[in-house]
Amino acid sequence: MPGIKLTLPKDRELFAFVFARFIDGELTGIAEGQAMQYAPDLRAADFLARQIRDEIRHARLYKNLYAYVSPDSPAPEQSWLLRQITNPVSGRLWVEHCFLDKAVGERWVHYLMQMLIGHTQDTRIVKTLQAIARDEVTHIAFGETQVRARIAHSRFMATYLWGLYLRVDYALAAAYRLTRSVVSRRYSAEGAALLDQFFTEYRDKGLREVAQLLGVKPRRSVGRMLFSQLIYLVRWPFAGWWQNPVRAFRAS
Ligand SMILES: [Fe+2]
Ligand SMILES: [Fe+2]
Numbered sequence: 001m002p003g004i005k006l007t008l009p010k011d012r013e014l015f016a017f018v019f020a021r022f023i024d025g026e027l028t029g030i031a032e033g034q035a036m037q038y039a040p041d042l043r044a045a046d047f048l049a050r051q052i053r054d055e056i057r058h059a060r061l062y063k064n065l066y067a068y069v070s071p072d073s074p075a076p077e078q079s080w081l082l083r084q085i086t087n088p089v090s091g092r093l094w095v096e097h098c099f100l101d102k103a104v105g106e107r108w109v110h111y112l113m114q115m116l117i118g119h120t121q122d123t124r125i126v127k128t129l130q131a132i133a134r135d136e137v138t139h140i141a142f143g144e145t146q147v148r149a150r151i152a153h154s155r156f157m158a159t160y161l162w163g164l165y166l167r168v169d170y171a172l173a174a175a176y177r178l179t180r181s182v183v184s185r186r187y188s189a190e191g192a193a194l195l196d197q198f199f200t201e202y203r204d205k206g207l208r209e210v211a212q213l214l215g216v217k218p219r220r221s222v223g224r225m226l227f228s229q230l231i232y233l234v235r236w237p238f239a240g241w242w243q244n245p246v247r248a249f250r251a252s
Pocket of ligand 2: 029
């Protein structure tokens, strides 16, 4: 849909909604601090520290963008339902964290940003999004490298992570179904068309790219998702406790 352009003031409401959700997303970046405790080494911990600073800076930039598109009202809180569906499930193992938060969660945010960059006619919005997107690409790449290193010798881990991804994939389909009627009522025809594209074409693109990262077939399976969720929920709660950047640094 190359001809579609989002503009102000026509798409004020859509921009405000997206930037308010981006502020939420960036602030969850502060939770990256928890992953610091089980980073495999100091280099990884150092990356996390820099990433947290990036996410805090992004939250400020999005707050400014929100004020730019909607100067008269503060950013609304996310609804409980949307939060349950779309919030990333942070992992308790380093590989889960790198996969769910970075390779998957940030990938989806980046898709949405790319779509906005390609279809927005407003220099300030586009330039800010481009600057943030550059950082997000480095976060995704770091996550992917860490995941690749950890699934290289474990077919089981790759299929387990694929099941975790399917939870995200199905959650996106549910979010689309729930928000579709609201979207077409509230936003412009262009905005609704772009969100349609996001939830259909980008959902398939995500499925293909993540499958390629894990070296599995891009096949949806409710059984696979439930199996991975079960492992995730019931396995030993202290998984990963032995991994600690301070211990690794001392031992090196
Ligand atoms: Fe960010
Ligand atoms: Fe990020």
